[in-house]
Amino acid sequence: MKRPRAGQMAFTLVEVLVVIGVIVILLGILVPGVAAVRRESLASSCLSNLRQLSVAHLSYMAVHKDRFADVGLPHGSLGAPARSFVNTLKPFCDDQLVLRSPLDASPHWSVEFGGEGLPVNNGSPPLFRLTSYGMNNYLSRTYSPAAAIQGVGAGADALARVQRPSATVCFLRMADRGAYASSDHPHVEEWGAFPVPATAASSQVQINSIDAGKPGTASRSTWSFVDGHTSAAEFSTVFEGATANQFDPGL
Numbered sequence: 001m002k003r004p005r006a007g008q009m010a011f012t013l014v015e016v017l018v019v020i021g022v023i024v025i026l027l028g029i030l031v032p033g034v035a036a037v038r039r040e041s042l043a044s045s046c047l048s049n050l051r052q053l054s055v056a057h058l059s060y061m062a063v064h065k066d067r068f069a070d071v072g073l074p075h076g077s078l079g080a081p082a083r084s085f086v087n088t089l090k091p092f093c094d095d096q097l098v099l100r101s102p103l104d105a106s107p108h109w110s111v112e113f114g115g116e117g118l119p120v121n122n123g124s125p126p127l128f129r130l131t132s133y134g135m136n137n138y139l140s141r142t143y144s145p146a147a148a149i150q151g152v153g154a155g156a157d158a159l160a161r162v163q164r165p166s167a168t169v170c171f172l173r174m175a176d177r178g179a180y181a182s183s184d185h186p187h188v189e190e191w192g193a194f195p196v197p198a199t200a201a202s203s204q205v206q207i208n209s210i211d212a213g214k215p216g217t218a219s220r221s222t223w224s225f226v227d228g229h230t231s232a233a234e235f236s237t238v239f240e241g242a243t244a245n246q247f248d249p250g251l
Contacts, residue, residue: 049098050224056093066159075183101132106176120182127182134174156249165226173206192242207235
């Protein structure tokens, strides 16, 4: 038998380029798929955090005659941190790590909490992020639209004041960057004044928490509701406008 020559065993340049092209195409298909699967896994963990937070809140309500916890972390002013659910729910929550979402990409966590140490503000004292989650301000005793107009206590701050607990958002993901990154509540009443509510909401809430590269109403985030259930849903399903949303308990 004749031994093949060295030249007969080698690949041609065209063959090498074809193989490289096939590999590049496969990587182009597989890498986004792997990233998407990872985001979905992180979203599941985030929903688990929200469930634990909801259980803690339900336990708090059971002790406080069905009254909701309140908010108090600032987005510019001093606020009232002691009043915030971040502090008042501590006795009802075994794991404080539930306050940090695995989807959280905020640079505003302090170094003490394993963050980059970038303050939200330029003033003194510096404001840092203490939670990935916020509470629907319509449910707040002090920061709801009703409380702003009629005084503290006028808001829907108890279960009996919410018409549809299973269809009213309770906890949500706060924006990772910007002034509201240090806060524990948005101002939902402002969103409906914009032609595109997502424009205003995205500066306060991380509406694309799951679909990080997909802005707008088609992106998804994680939400929990007054009755304790959670959902991964598009922003447009929880907020269509000022008179059609799942935040205002009077709708």
